[in-house]
Amino acid sequence: MIDRAEIDDLLAAYALGAVSAEEQRAVERALGKDPSLLAVLDEHLATAAALSDGLLTGDETPPAAVWRRIEAAIDTKTAVPARRSWRLRILSTVAAAAIATTAVLAVQVVLQRAELSDLRGDPLALAVDEARDAGAVALPLTGEVSAEVVLAADGTGYLVGDALPELDPEQTYQLWAVVDDRVISAGVLGPDPAIAAFHVDGDVSAFALTVEVAGGVVVSEQAAVAAAAVGA
Amino acid sequence: MARLYDRYGGAVHGVARRLVRDDALAEDVTQEVFLRLWRRPQRFDPSRGTLRAFLLRDAHGRSIDLIRSEESRRAREEHDAYRSSTEAPGPEHEVWEAVRSEKVRAALAALPELERDSVVLAYFGGLSYREVAERLGQPEGTTKSRIRAAMQRLRGTLMSEGVAEA
Numbered sequence: 001m002i003d004r005a006e007i008d009d010l011l012a013a014y015a016l017g018a019v020s021a022e023e024q025r026a027v028e029r030a031l032g033k034d035p036s037l038l039a040v041l042d043e044h045l046a047t048a049a050a051l052s053d054g055l056l057t058g059d060e061t062p063p064a065a066v067w068r069r070i071e072a073a074i075d076t077k078t079a080v081p082a083r084r085s086w087r088l089r090i091l092s093t094v095a096a097a098a099i100a101t102t103a104v105l106a107v108q109v110v111l112q113r114a115e116l117s118d119l120r121g122d123p124l125a126l127a128v129d130e131a132r133d134a135g136a137v138a139l140p141l142t143g144e145v146s147a148e149v150v151l152a153a154d155g156t157g158y159l160v161g162d163a164l165p166e167l168d169p170e171q172t173y174q175l176w177a178v179v180d181d182r183v184i185s186a187g188v189l190g191p192d193p194a195i196a197a198f199h200v201d202g203d204v205s206a207f208a209l210t211v212e213v214a215g216g217v218v219v220s221e222q223a224a225v226a227a228a229a230v231g232a
Numbered sequence: 233m234a235r236l237y238d239r240y241g242g243a244v245h246g247v248a249r250r251l252v253r254d255d256a257l258a259e260d261v262t263q264e265v266f267l268r269l270w271r272r273p274q275r276f277d278p279s280r281g282t283l284r285a286f287l288l289r290d291a292h293g294r295s296i297d298l299i300r301s302e303e304s305r306r307a308r309e310e311h312d313a314y315r316s317s318t319e320a321p322g323p324e325h326e327v328w329e330a331v332r333s334e335k336v337r338a339a340l341a342a343l344p345e346l347e348r349d350s351v352v353l354a355y356f357g358g359l360s361y362r363e364v365a366e367r368l369g370q371p372e373g374t375t376k377s378r379i380r381a382a383m384q385r386l387r388g389t390l391m392s393e394g395v396a397e398a
Contacts, residue, residue: 013380017293047390048355062259066245067241
């Protein structure tokens with residue numbers, strides 16, 4: 001049983017992402033039981049965000065290809081080839097003076113809500129339907145769990161994981177493809193993937209799904225929880 | 233989404249690039265952060281901070297996951313040669329160099345040395361507080377308390393400098 005003093009200490013380390021998975025769960029249980037801890041945590045998170053800001057210089061614009069890949073993943077009508085799949089292996093805050101801040105933040109919140117409302121909906125589900133209509137191959141992945149891969153001829157694919165049980169936050173599903181006799185990561189999908197887009201280049205002979213530590217791995221040492229052979 | 237990316241993509245990518253110190257990996261982190269926002273927008277709660285702070289936090293978290301993953305790989309492949317090197321500068325020096333903001337550097341520099349090293353290794357270096365304790369040769373409980381004390385001091389300093397949110 002962790003006492004309040006220890007939780008107070010852990011909250012700071014938690015905000016820095018510096019606690020174990022077990023301690024993370026303990027902190028989150030405590031947060032659920034004592035809402036006053038949330039305010040303490042938010043202060044630490046704001047400090048952590050300021051530290052992240054300290055890493056930035058003036059111009060940090062990412063290469064244009066990054067946005068093209070994001071756009072391709074969320075809108076298949078503007079799809080462009082994603083980066084080679086082995087790269088997908090990793091797929092795995094400023095205040096003003098007090099009076100002015102109130103108005104500024106109010107505007108920001110309204111703007112953010114408006115912006116985020118644009119994100120609602122599930123364009124990936126639509127993309128999967130369109131891919132099926134266009135003749136993409138549907139491959140049921142079977143094993144301890146069930147999922148489906150929908151793979152188009154151009155290598156664009158979707159992992160449909162509605163039936164997958166949600167993992168703990170420190171775990172992730174990872175999809176692997178056997179391409180030209182090499183096992184490569186097709187994507188780190190997170191602990192609760194509904195639909196995830198990926199892209200593979202080459203002659204794919206099989207897919208496998210594993211459970212890995214959050215962030216994914218380069219080489220899996222886990223048994224597949226579901227798999228399918230292409231063309232079987 | 234394009235508007236959000238235009239507004240925050242640079243900051244997200246910048247944080248990732250400083251932390252993972254690899255352009256290609258930072259691009260992967262940036263892509264992942266925005267796709268996570270797209271797929272799970274409900275994870276952002278405007279009552280708990282700005283969207284910018286949320287995205288930077290996510291960029292930090294994804295980057296740390298990556299650092300830990302990459303460190304695991306290196307540990308397997310190189311038999312921990314990196315960590316056993318006695319001539320290479322410690323990672324606290326490398327990550328310290330990544331801090332570009334003079335205000336943040338000054339706030340960190342004003343901390344007692346062990347508090348500063350604890351926060352730098354944990355937040356910028358991706359170490360757990362237990363790993364920090366081991367690295368610094370300090371008790372785990374003491375390190376945990378130092379991190380808390382450091383965060384409270386930093387909050388005061390960074391708020392007075394107008395860097396941290398109230």
